[in-house]
Amino acid sequence: MLVGELETTLTPEEMEFARRQLGREPNGLEWAMIDAEWSEHCSYKSSKHVLATLPTSGSNVLVGPGYDSGVVDIGDGYVVTMHIESHNHPSAIDPYGGAATGIGGVVRDILCMGTTPIAFLDALKFGEIAESDHSKWIMKNVVRGIADYGNCIGVPTVAGEVEFDICFERNCLVDVACLGVGRKEELLLAQATHIGDGVYLIGGSTGRDGIHGATFASRTLGADPDQDRSAVQIPDPFTKKLIIEVSLEAARARILRGCKDLGGGGLATGLSEIADKGGTGLNVHLEKIPIREADMTPIEILISESQERMLFVVKEGSEGVLDGIVRKYGVGSARIGEVTSTGRIMVFRLGEQLANLPTPLLANAPTIRRKGRMPRVRNLEPAPAHSSDLGKSLLGVLAAPTIASKDWVFRQYDHEVGIGTIAKPGEADAAALKLPNGKYAAVKVDGNARFCDLDPYVGAASVLAECCRNIVAVGAEPVAFLDHCQFGDPNDEEIFWAFSRAVEGIADFARGYPLPCVGGKVSFYNQEEQNRKAIKSSPVISVLGLIEKPSHLTKMGFRDDGEVVIIVGETKPELGGSEYYHTLGCVGKEPPSLDFELEVRTQRSVLECIRDGLVTACHDVSKGGLGVALAEMAIAGGRGASVDCAPLYAEKMHSDELLFSETNSRFIITTKNLSQVSETLSTANVPAIVAGTVGGDSLHFGLGHSLLDFSLETLREAYMDSLKGILEPWQK
Amino acid sequence: MKVAVIQFPGSNCDRDTLHVLRNVLSLDADLIWHNDFNDSSYDAAVLPGGFSFGDHLRAGIIAAHSPAIDAIRKMAEDGRPVIGICNGFQILIEAGLIPGALLRNSSLKFVCKWMNLRVERSRTAFTNLFEGIPQIRMPIAHNEGRFFAEDEVLDRLASEGMVVITYAGENPTGTSRSIASLSNKEGNVVGMMPHPERASDPALGGTDGLRVFESMVEWVRC
Numbered sequence: 001m002l003v004g005e006l007e008t009t010l011t012p013e014e015m016e017f018a019r020r021q022l023g024r025e026p027n028g029l030e031w032a033m034i035d036a037e038w039s040e041h042c043s044y045k046s047s048k049h050v051l052a053t054l055p056t057s058g059s060n061v062l063v064g065p066g067y068d069s070g071v072v073d074i075g076d077g078y079v080v081t082m083h084i085e086s087h088n089h090p091s092a093i094d095p096y097g098g099a100a101t102g103i104g105g106v107v108r109d110i111l112c113m114g115t116t117p118i119a120f121l122d123a124l125k126f127g128e129i130a131e132s133d134h135s136k137w138i139m140k141n142v143v144r145g146i147a148d149y150g151n152c153i154g155v156p157t158v159a160g161e162v163e164f165d166i167c168f169e170r171n172c173l174v175d176v177a178c179l180g181v182g183r184k185e186e187l188l189l190a191q192a193t194h195i196g197d198g199v200y201l202i203g204g205s206t207g208r209d210g211i212h213g214a215t216f217a218s219r220t221l222g223a224d225p226d227q228d229r230s231a232v233q234i235p236d237p238f239t240k241k242l243i244i245e246v247s248l249e250a251a252r253a254r255i256l257r258g259c260k261d262l263g264g265g266g267l268a269t270g271l272s273e274i275a276d277k278g279g280t281g282l283n284v285h286l287e288k289i290p291i292r293e294a295d296m297t298p299i300e301i302l303i304s305e306s307q308e309r310m311l312f313v314v315k316e317g318s319e320g321v322l323d324g325i326v327r328k329y330g331v332g333s334a335r336i337g338e339v340t341s342t343g344r345i346m347v348f349r350l351g352e353q354l355a356n357l358p359t360p361l362l363a364n365a366p367t368i369r370r371k372g373r374m375p376r377v378r379n380l381e382p383a384p385a386h387s388s389d390l391g392k393s394l395l396g397v398l399a400a401p402t403i404a405s406k407d408w409v410f411r412q413y414d415h416e417v418g419i420g421t422i423a424k425p426g427e428a429d430a431a432a433l434k435l436p437n438g439k440y441a442a443v444k445v446d447g448n449a450r451f452c453d454l455d456p457y458v459g460a461a462s463v464l465a466e467c468c469r470n471i472v473a474v475g476a477e478p479v480a481f482l483d484h485c486q487f488g489d490p491n492d493e494e495i496f497w498a499f500s501r502a503v504e505g506i507a508d509f510a511r512g513y514p515l516p517c518v519g520g521k522v523s524f525y526n527q528e529e530q531n532r533k534a535i536k537s538s539p540v541i542s543v544l545g546l547i548e549k550p551s552h553l554t555k556m557g558f559r560d561d562g563e564v565v566i567i568v569g570e571t572k573p574e575l576g577g578s579e580y581y582h583t584l585g586c587v588g589k590e591p592p593s594l595d596f597e598l599e600v601r602t603q604r605s606v607l608e609c610i611r612d613g614l615v616t617a618c619h620d621v622s623k624g625g626l627g628v629a630l631a632e633m634a635i636a637g638g639r640g641a642s643v644d645c646a647p648l649y650a651e652k653m654h655s656d657e658l659l660f661s662e663t664n665s666r667f668i669i670t671t672k673n674l675s676q677v678s679e680t681l682s683t684a685n686v687p688a689i690v691a692g693t694v695g696g697d698s699l700h701f702g703l704g705h706s707l708l709d710f711s712l713e714t715l716r717e718a719y720m721d722s723l724k725g726i727l728e729p730w731q732k
Numbered sequence: 733m734k735v736a737v738i739q740f741p742g743s744n745c746d747r748d749t750l751h752v753l754r755n756v757l758s759l760d761a762d763l764i765w766h767n768d769f770n771d772s773s774y775d776a777a778v779l780p781g782g783f784s785f786g787d788h789l790r791a792g793i794i795a796a797h798s799p800a801i802d803a804i805r806k807m808a809e810d811g812r813p814v815i816g817i818c819n820g821f822q823i824l825i826e827a828g829l830i831p832g833a834l835l836r837n838s839s840l841k842f843v844c845k846w847m848n849l850r851v852e853r854s855r856t857a858f859t860n861l862f863e864g865i866p867q868i869r870m871p872i873a874h875n876e877g878r879f880f881a882e883d884e885v886l887d888r889l890a891s892e893g894m895v896v897i898t899y900a901g902e903n904p905t906g907t908s909r910s911i912a913s914l915s916n917k918e919g920n921v922v923g924m925m926p927h928p929e930r931a932s933d934p935a936l937g938g939t940d941g942l943r944v945f946e947s948m949v950e951w952v953r954c
Contacts, residue, residue, distance in 0.1 A: 147842050151873070152783045154744025238786025241742050328765065329741060412842045414873045416930050417781075419748045550935070731839070 043365035070518025099145030108261030115182030127169030207292035276363030372497030442476035475552035476545030488534025557637025569666030580660035745781035779820030792822030821923030838906025
């Protein structure tokens with residue numbers, strides 16, 4: 001729709017609401033500011049009331065959703081901050097710049113709390129790279145974008161996950177989570193509370209890149225993506241590195257009252273949000289804003305999403321200190337306005353007032369109550385025949401891009417800078433990082449689009465359960481999580497239903513755990529405009545855990561010959577949504593079931609065994625099933641095992657179901673102390689079987705009447721070389 | 733003894749290195765902004781890893797023209813130990829303190845990985861404690877670490893004993909003659925792609941890097 005010169009995503013009802021509240025017709029600049037701030041991307045207008053059902057409180061939660069980052073108290077006067085962002089639309093058009101500016105954005109959310117960024121995690125979803133040159137191009141450039149940016153600013157990228165599915169061919173998903181650490185007493189909030197404080201724009205100049213980025217993210221991608229190129233920002237990690245130094249030095253000097261990242265919606269959004277949180281108003285003077293091109297219009301200046309900019313609210317009288325800091329680093333700084341008591345955002349150019357809007361009106365878009373409708377049952381495909389060559393099937397699943405080692409990806413990330421990465425990619429179920437109080441943080445990010453597509457409620461709850469299992473597997477207690485809900489067009493009632501059900505699943509599991517949600521993000525419109533094809537429901541979850549003592553840290557590789565292999569949890573014939581089915585070209589009817597209570601009980605008991613020092617290696621069983629989990633433990637440890645699965649067979653279960661079912665609530669652990677582990681598990685009534693022993697240089701599976709036998713070399717070749725072989729066949 | 737860790741805009745291993753020197757080895761070490769560093773009372777200097785000046789133009793070249801490098805040159809001439817790690821090695825080469833060039837890795841990708849290394853020369857300010865310990869492990873993390881020089885130069889570097897560390901086995905970057913670290917003729921100036929500060933804690937994978945800094949202390953003491 002057009003308002004004057006401006007194309008807007010506002011609905012007629014929203015425009016009428018704005019007119020009524022204001023008592024007049026907003027002018028062009030005011031419409032542009034409202035349009036940016038009320039975009040789905042910035043305002044969460046469709047999702048707010050659904051997200052409100054998530055549990056967000058806990059004794060350790062200092063700041064929950066609604067601010068730039070969640071803040072978790074880790075004791076001893078320290079906090080961990082965490083946030084997740086996606087850059088899906090930009091990455092679909094310019095994968096390198098889109099991914100780079102995505103991580104550039106999330107790091108600012110950590111910085112503006114006054115905390116030091118210490119790690120990135122990335123969750124990436126692409127089309128089927130083995131068949132699509134387009135998706136290969138997207139993936140290579142997304143990974144390079146993250147690497148070039150993250151490596152340059154000196155923040156390690158420590159963990160992640162990559163999923164491949166045809167539904168992401170035109171709509172890749174690029175999510176990056178960031179973790180920060182700081183002192184509790186130095187925490188900053190994005191708010192302007194004190195009348196008279198100066199508002200400073202720090203960092204790069206404001207240009208024409210990223211114009212309408214927020215509204216661009218709030219609709220589907222058009223037929224000709226090149227038209228949207230100007231909505232993608234330009235990354236400059238060197239300037240970002242300097243902004244990190246300036247922000248942290250200013251925070252330590254205690255001269256900031258508030259700090260705000262400028263991301264989606266640009267200055268229009270940033271200014272209204274700090275004023276709204278502070279209950280104040282702001283006067284902004286456009287001529288003070290350093291611009292890249294002389295003829296930029298007021299609208300362009302206010303909604304530009306040029307990167308590498310921060311807003312500082314500086315305590316009156318501290319301007320000189322700020323000046324010293326920005327001079328040292330050679331970073332731009334301009335006083336662009338001041339905090340007022342008017343409760344309004346007023347924009348001036350050379351003294352002439354161009355816009356005058358009440359802060360609460362601008363910052364609080366009217367919510368939209370969308371309808372959801374459960375889809376009709378879609379999948380009537382017959383179940384495939386059971387595999388006749390299990391050995392071949394296992395090697396095929398190990399080499400499937402979603403399962404295979406992501407070595408090709410994480411070798412490009414500096415995952416060690418900061419000398420705190422204590423569990424590195426490929427070594428354990430989650431990354432572990434040193435914290436200043438002597439504890440370790442465990443972090444992971446997980447998703448499972450196929451489960452969520454089959455049943456968004458069970459699927460999304462399973463994603464949270466799996467992420468918690470990964471955290472427990474390294475010896476940590478989960479303490480908080482972030483959710484990132486990625487769906488198609490919310491105007492489609494079936495999609496909105498899926499979104500609501502996914503959040504319900506996450507909320508129910510989290511309440512039972514109990515685990516607080518400290519932040520998140522919603523990304524709708526991940527859908528092709530022409531054929532209305534949406535991505536599969538793709539909530540991504542990141543869980544933070546704490547490892548109380550260094551000795552609790554547990555990795556997944558088999559450690560010593562003779563150790564007993566225990567399979568914790570029951571394996572059921574649940575192949576729906578599995579990677580095995582995917583390699584056979586089918587989906588199944590429903591995802592594995594999830595017994596919330598059993599899941600939590602199982603996690604608690606395994607963590608107890610780990611904390612009691614009984615566990616030498618631990619790995620969760622999820623994507624790829626038992627076969628993949630055992631192979632991964634063998635490959636990571638460089639030693640084999642002999643495992644007899646016969647006791648696992650439930651009535652009438654086939655061997656492929658046993659090897660590849662992705663049943664929830666399972667771990668594989670190894671121990672030197674079988675009796676104590678058995679006692680802990682049986683006391684908690686957690687099912688488990690003794691499956692075999694570690695040793696040798698091959699992996700034997702006893703499967704009832706048959707036997708599978710793989711040398712470590714064969715497993716390694718399938719698992720380690722697959723991605724590289726697909727992406728760089730010439731390197732072989 | 734006093735050690736200076738020079739901080740350029742874009743350095744990102746500066747605090748890691750400072751941490752190892754101060755908190756692990758209990759050395760008197762300062763982090764000094766590049767514009768503020770001039771020849772002084774420091775016994776040794778570290779040019780840390782990172783992306784000085786964002787690798788703009790070419791890795792290390794802008795930092796090589798910083799006033800700090802004049803002071804580093806003076807220290808090098810005086811025989812005081814100077815080490816350039818990763819980006820610091822790139823700076824030393826761009827400053828002409830070590831010959832040759834560091835090019836983009838042959839894979840055209842950044843590579844972050846622990847490597848098996850071989851100490852070729854233990855008579856330097858940073859390897860003198862590796863006498864009899866030729867096989868070590870340290871991690872690398874860089875985009876431009878493929879050492880290149882003409883054959884005559886490579887021959888001269890070998891014959892004059894300026895090759896300090898090589899990759900043992902896998903050559904991760906296509907670097908000439910597996911070179912991972914070089915020194916000047918006198919052995920007091922060393923540049924290396926591997927990160928000793930990341931190999932200074934058993935929990936992070938090894939402690940061979942500590943010996944690099946301990947060698948520096950030994951060199952100054954003797």
